[in-house]
Amino acid sequence: MPRISTLRITRSHKIATAVLVAAGSVTAITATGGPSEAQTTATRSSVSVEPVAAAGVPTAKDAAEKAAKENAAKEAAAKKAAAKATAKKAAEKERSEKQAANRSTERKAVTPKKYANNLDGWIRESLDIMDKKNIPGSYEGLHRNIMRESSGNPNAVNDWDINAQNGIPSKGLLQVIQPTFDAYHVKGTPKKLTDPVANITAAANYAADRYGSIDNVDSAY
Numbered sequence: 001m002p003r004i005s006t007l008r009i010t011r012s013h014k015i016a017t018a019v020l021v022a023a024g025s026v027t028a029i030t031a032t033g034g035p036s037e038a039q040t041t042a043t044r045s046s047v048s049v050e051p052v053a054a055a056g057v058p059t060a061k062d063a064a065e066k067a068a069k070e071n072a073a074k075e076a077a078a079k080k081a082a083a084k085a086t087a088k089k090a091a092e093k094e095r096s097e098k099q100a101a102n103r104s105t106e107r108k109a110v111t112p113k114k115y116a117n118n119l120d121g122w123i124r125e126s127l128d129i130m131d132k133k134n135i136p137g138s139y140e141g142l143h144r145n146i147m148r149e150s151s152g153n154p155n156a157v158n159d160w161d162i163n164a165q166n167g168i169p170s171k172g173l174l175q176v177i178q179p180t181f182d183a184y185h186v187k188g189t190p191k192k193l194t195d196p197v198a199n200i201t202a203a204a205n206y207a208a209d210r211y212g213s214i215d216n217v218d219s220a221y
Contacts (some may be wrong), residue, residue, distance in 0.1 A: 021100040119143075119152045120171070122196035129201050133186055137204045141215030142174075145199070148219075149175040172199035180206055 036064035073129070114126070123142050130137055150156035150173050158170040168177045172194045181193045184206040189198035207214040207221060 119146070119173075119196075120201060122154075125197050126200040127205065129186060129188060129197070130204055133205075135186070135201070135205050136208050136213040136215070138215050141213065141217070142200060142204065145214060145217055146173045146204075149173065154199065155194055171195070174199055174203035176203050177205070179220075184209070 100146070115125040123139055125139070126142065128141060129135075146152055149170075152173065154173050156172065156175065158164055158175055161170065161172050168179060170177050173174050173196055176193065176199055178193055181199070181202045184202045185191060185198065186201040186205055189195065191199050192198055204214045207217050211217055211221065
């Protein structure tokens, strides 16, 4: 009986398989239809591939930019802190200077100014009071009229003029009568006609009202 040969070829994923059936025996021949592994590897090796960072992993450029931003932020923060410290120091200095000035003013207010117990001291004390009360007059104007009226004697009394004849003699450094003293007495000075400071200040107040200033008086007033 003649021998029958059967050739069956199957393909799956580019792989050809030949099956030979002959005389009760089966012979299978398998052949790959695609390129060999060696050829594929060679092909892959010939392609130039740029390095790409893995997902979530920064490149060297990213790291440099991040570092530069961080340094810039640190420098800005340092400058801001320095400016804040400078402003705080200036504010503290200003506050300290104001406190020192206030303490100085308080000491001056608490410690009364001292004046000599003589004509010069009486005039100077009167001038300070006049300045506070806005009463015009100068040292020269006061001194000149005092020397003419009483020669600098705070207890001088005129017992011969018309005022004396009327029972109200002129008294003190600037020869003031009692009614005039009472009308022009300056608060803060003693209410005593012959008190040197009270007498000068009341007389200057009267002269300012009648003549504009004691400086404008050159004779009996």
